[in-house]
Amino acid sequence: MPEQIDSTQQPAARPAGLWILIPLAALTLGGLGVVWMQLDRQADRMHQLEEEHAVVAQASGAHLSNLDAAVRQTNLTIEQQGSLLSRIVGTVVPVRIPESTENELVRIESKLSETDMLTASKDDAATLTREFTTLISSLPPWIQAELLPRIVPVRWQLAALLLIHRELPDDADDLLDLAEELAIHASNHPQATPDVLLERLQTQAKNVTTKTAEVEERSALERASKAASGEGDPSASLVELETLADTPERKQLQQELRLAVLRKEANRIEEDAALLPRLADPELKARLATTIHSAIQNLRITASALNIEPPELTEQLSRLAAHAEDQIQAYQADTAQKNAARLRDYQRWALEQIRSVPALDKLESGRVAKIASAIDRNNPLSQARDDANNGARDELVKLLIEHLSIVDLRLLDTAVSEWYSKVFTDQFGKLDEARQIRVVEGFANSIKHPLENLQ
Structure with a gap:
């Protein structure tokens, strides 16, 4: 009979396959982890190697620096010993100048002593200078020291020739520098200097100085011409022209x-x-x-x-x-116009001040009328009547100071000034001496009302 399969066992076969995949996945992940750890260790090793390389490079740099310093010190020592040896050789062993050197130096000295050399071209002077420089540079130090009394005059003469043959610049400042250089070189001449060359150098210095003045004058005239046409400062150019001929x-x-x-x-x-x-x-x-x-x-x-x-x-x-x-x-x-208007206002204000001072009789009658007793009021010899009159005089003193002392008489016109004087004279004359002194003191201490402060 054919084998019969239970249908209930079929689903169980599929889960068995899935369980097999789980170990495989674990193995795969484990392998990846191992690989990752190896890569990480290699990276750490690389960083370590880089740090070691940096330390070695730093040490090598310091070592090379020390070697360079040692080489420089050695070279300096060699130069010092060579200089010392040169001095010893030149002092102990008699210096013998090579015949070729002596002949070449004599040739250059003879060339400089010729009169034609003063009129030679710039190229001839430069060629002779180059030959002399080459000759001296080829000599050892002890021979240069031996020839120094002859080298210095030749070198000065060659420099003088080059200065004489130098092309004159166009700028005034450059010309001034050249003139100064010529004068300094002439003043520093050695004893064995040809008089003709020295005179030529001094003459050239004077010529350059004259040329400088001419260039400065021409430049000043050009600037003045431009300034006159509006292209500069005419005031500055005018001052500059004052120094010219x-x-x-x-x-x-x-x-x-x-x-x-x-x-x-x-x-x-x-x-x-x-x-x-x-x-x-x-x-x-x-x-x-x-x-x-x-x-x-x-x-x-x-x-x-x-x-x-x-x-x-x-x-x-x-x-x-x-x-x-x-x-x-x-x-x-x-x-x-404004001052005239203010002055008119001042006259009106002054009139108000004058009107504010009543006559003494009016002040007295007003105070007498206020006496309560008719007997005292009508009795000229009563004490009340006397007190009223004294009070009126004191009030007049106060009014004169308060209203008339502040008026500036210089600002009053003729009519107002006359009325002011009349009122003041009449009322002031009716006061006794003590009260008049009080009025005078009040006027002396008062501040005159100015025209500008009039409202």
Whole structure:
């Protein structure tokens, strides 16, 4: 019979296959972990090797630095010993100059002693200098020391020739440097110096100095010409021309520069005049106009003294002066009008102060009328009547000081001043001496009411 399979056992076969995969996955992950750990150890090893390499490199650098210092010290020692040996050889062993060296040096000295060498070209002097430098450089130090009394004059003469043949620069500062270099070289000449060459060097120094002055003068004239046409500062150029020689060209440029200075100043004044319409304060406007007018007058005086009065400048100054005068006159008229109005107000105020001082009789009658007793009021000899009169006099003193002492008599017109004097004289004369002294002291200590503070 065929084998029958229980249907209930079929699902159990599939889970068995899954359980087999789990160990395989574990083995795979374990292998990957081992590989990862090996890679990590290799990376750590690489970092360690890099650190060791850096330490070795640092140590090698320090070692090389020490070796370099040692080499330099050794070279210095060798040079010192060589110098010492040269001095010993030159001192102990008689120095023998090679015949070829002696012949070449004699040839160069003979060449320098020739008169034609002074007129030789720059290339000839440079060639001879190069030959001499090559000769001296090829000699050992002890031979150079032996030949030093002959080397120094030759070297000085060759340097003098090169200076004499040097091409003159165009710049004044460079020329001045060359003249100074020539003079210094001439002053430092050795004893064995040909007089002809020394005189030639000194003459060249003077010529270069003269050339420097000519270049400076030409440059100053060029700057002055540009400044006169508006391309520079005419004032600075005018000062610079004062140091130059008095020539017709200089005089003409001076006049042109003076005119340029006057025009520049006139243009500056015109710029200031353009500010007048923008000023709202009348006092500031008047101050600026006054400053402009004063500057114009000074400019006119300068132009007249220098005999420089071109029509366009004269017209410009006249126009600016007229405009400034209009502004000044307008301010003065406005100020005079305001002052007149304030002065009228002051007269009215002074009249009020004068009216505020009643007559003594009125003050006395007023106080007597206030006496309660009719008998005392009508009895001229009563004590109450006497007290009332004294009180009236004291009140008059107070009113005179309070109202009349503060009036400035200089500001009063004739009529008001006369009335003031009449009232004061009448009332002051009715007081006894003690009260008059009080009035005088009050007037002396009072502050006059100014016109500006009048409301």
